[in-house]
Amino acid sequence: MNISAQLQETAKKFADKPAYFFMGQQGTYAELDEAIQKFASGLEKLGIKQGDHIALLLGNSPHFVISLYGALRLGVTVIPVNPIYTADEIGFILNNGDVKAVVALDLALPLAEKMHTLLPRIEHYIFCETKPNSLVLSEIESLTVYSKMKSFTEIIASGEQSFQGPIVRDEDVAIILYTSGTTGKPKGAMLTHKNIYSNAKDVGDYLKMNQEDRVVTVLPMFHVFCLTVVLNAPLLSGATLLIAPKFSPKEVFSLIKEHTATVFAGVPTMYNFLHQYPDGDPNDLKSLRLCISGGASLPVALLKNFEKKFNVVISEGYGLSEASPVTSFNPLDRPRKPGSIGMSILRVENKIVDGLGQDVPIGAVGELIVRGPNVMKGYYKMPEETQAAIRDGWLHTGDMARMDEEGYFYIVDRKKDLIIVGGYNVYPREVEEVIYNHHDVVEVAVVGVPDPNQGEAVNAYVVSKNPALTFGQLQEYCREHLAKYKVPTTIEFIDELPKNTTGKILRRALKNIISQKVNN
Template sequence: MYLSAQLQETAKKFADKPAYCFLGQQSTYAELETAIQKFASGLEKMGIKQGDHIALLLGNTPHFVISLYGALRLGVIVIPVNPIYTADEIGYILDNGDVKAVVALDLALPLADKMHTLLPNVEHYIFCETKPDCLVQSELEKLSVYSKMKSFTEVIASGELSFQGPALKEDDVAIILYTSGTTGKPKGAMLTHKNLFSNAKDVGDYLKMNQDDRVVTVLPMFHVFCLTVSLNAPLLNGATLLIAPKFSPKEVFSLIKEHSATVFAGVPTMYNFLYQYPDGDPDDLQSLRLCISGGASLPVALLKNFEKKFNVLISEGYGLSEASPVTCFNPLDRPRKPGSIGTSILRVENKIVDELGQDVPIGGVGELIVRGPNVMKGYYKMPEETQATIRNGWLHTGDMARMDEEGYFYIVDRKKDLIIVGGYNVYPREVEEVIYNHPEVLEVAVVGIPDPNQGETVTAYVVSKNPGLTREQVQEYSREHLAKYKVPTTIEFIDELPKNTTGKILRRALKHQISQKVNN
């Protein structure tokens, strides 16, 4: 089965049920299915065919859902792109990804106009209207890319409900997700129809999603976490998406209360903002049956504080783009373990190995590797990187972890973020967990900096609730809970930690700041 085909079946079963709510408007499953079918047909009439690549330069809107499922129904390979990337970042992905058509909000068209001469392979620009037609038309005619443009509305209007899509194969690539590129240029993870469907189905089953669920879809749709957990899995099970254009604590509280939402999925920084929001009323969240955290490690102190304040449980999981993404979740039918990413989900194997690929004893730290129907086909046009990442059928995640005697996994840290102080291993997350417990600390990130004597030393970047908090106080608190070599030698107080669009803290940006200081 495939995502788009399964959605057809869901739409037949729940035709009159709301598929999504967006800015006060809602659409039924029957209406969504009609739009998807006609969009797929409209793409075909434009000359786009099975195997072509189409980029979605969109935020959280119904346009994304319709474009995604319509393209997949035609057998087109979808490349979601963060719409706030710079022209250079977007240009690289469109060029490297061999994109033939782009779907974007009309607000992004001036950017496309600047780029299109450098992207001769892009033949079509489909724009989604956000302005009055007369204003849009007068502006569009001024663009040099005008001859390649068509509105989203036009594409759907040209489509036919009688459209019959091509035969698909489960190992055909469905989506290419470009990783955030922590080292070098972003790599395009090729996810097949089998990868995406299996993970969406298994996650939906694991989390017991059903037609009565109302899922807050506030994570960015172009990110794999949202794509599977907050979009595909709910739609396959007849749930209703509560689409939020962007994250705002005020709007999230309002959305949950207004629609009696049952599922919320977010990254740790979202939970932190919700916890710190002064007008956050615990009663507003009482309809939630499930809160999900992923994308980065959730500090145990934050988890406990959030649950105590709002009387809801957070189930932490783990995933990565290359695995579609989910590999682990804290089970709902057994005790949840704070600080753990849970156990392997159905049909997915996780294990811990050393540098030689040998199994690490229970409790020992090693690299987390994964295999299952969700593991990517490889990196687009990067065979060497693919071979280095997928070995003997196992995906090497680059994350250091351990497993306890009951099969629960714990992420220790990213392999490349490991700090070595005088020959001793220091895992940034362990230090962060301690400092996070300090009552005056709002956020913290720990990185290593080169040191001629120790190899590296530990630096902590701290966002404080109290302007009077001192470096010495943080260090003294750390000494009470950490071995001497793990205590940060440098404490930097900053107003805000650098984060990407999903809220993940960017340690590489902090390291860049350090290197600039050293070079200057």
């Protein structure tokens, strides 16, 4: 179940077919596989061996794909890292992850120099050229870390097409994904070769991906949503990746139109930006057969408005890093239910349990737990956290959900985001859905704030397109649609909600703002 070995088989079958388009360039499956093969061989010649860990500090590019699959072919564990993290954040992951080599853009060379003395275990820095090689060499020759430097081009040039990789076992760790976490330092979720292959294969089959598909790959490749749904699954299916280096509504519309894309996957924030884009033409999206949303709950109002404007159907799914990530998806062969994350995908079980681990009645809210070949091996060097997360073979997601009589699941909210007002449970998403329906609201996030009388109160942060919208007007709107204890006692209008690089709204950052105000 080595996904890189499976790509070799795909390359034999579709040798001359484009595997990807990227910024005006393209690579066939044969060319991609040759580069992967030589990169694996070149790593081995550097002294990187099976079981070693390497980190990828790369954005969306063929460099990422080649590095990922080349390392996996050698049996090396890959740690994808967000390249715009701070030096402290990157340093923690590289140190905690026992990284031996780093692959990064040449733009990150100053960062390598800065972190070099703090990370003595890193033996090699492989830089991917964005500038002419002569310029890069003149910049790095004076660096302390120069002796550890190799260029991506050099690694491939030194590799051999005849390279024979080691035997890779299903339970070997293929990827360690560091979760952002809600508290403390990030945890490294260990995904085995079986985990990532099974989920990519099952997702590809579920979504009926095939060699005719052209998949917009704009989600960040270092994120598990992209890794499985719009990178691994399409490549296993012989599809073509339309790689975008970063998200831009203008570029997405152009890319879909130019290449007659058939699949687009994004997080809710991306759909919101596309919906708000003034020059968005429905005709540009007419080639799409499938739109996928994940990474966070998609507001029903946004889903309906987007579908009405662009005449496409968005299918929502659910996943988490610890499950490689997909566990459920709205089926393509029966009605999609707005607001639902769909049904369990093939070979994966989802169920809802109470605090004692017992099944709850249909329609009741409880914690979503998951079991299947996609569930992680555990957290790297964290046995206690692993034991707390995986119990009796079931991964406890920390998400509150319910299931209807037809087996469709609905995320209610994060367990940790639950607001308790005077003993009553308030789920932020329920309040957000109501506020999203207001015609002047662009985005909203709801969090709990300390309250001396009720324990907690509901606070909403709102981005509005109407500067005249007032707190009183929006609160009155909420009173018409929500029970009294669910109505926000405070509504703050802000220009932009804090988000991570995948577009997920950071409630934690909003809570920190509240905490600072309380302390001051």
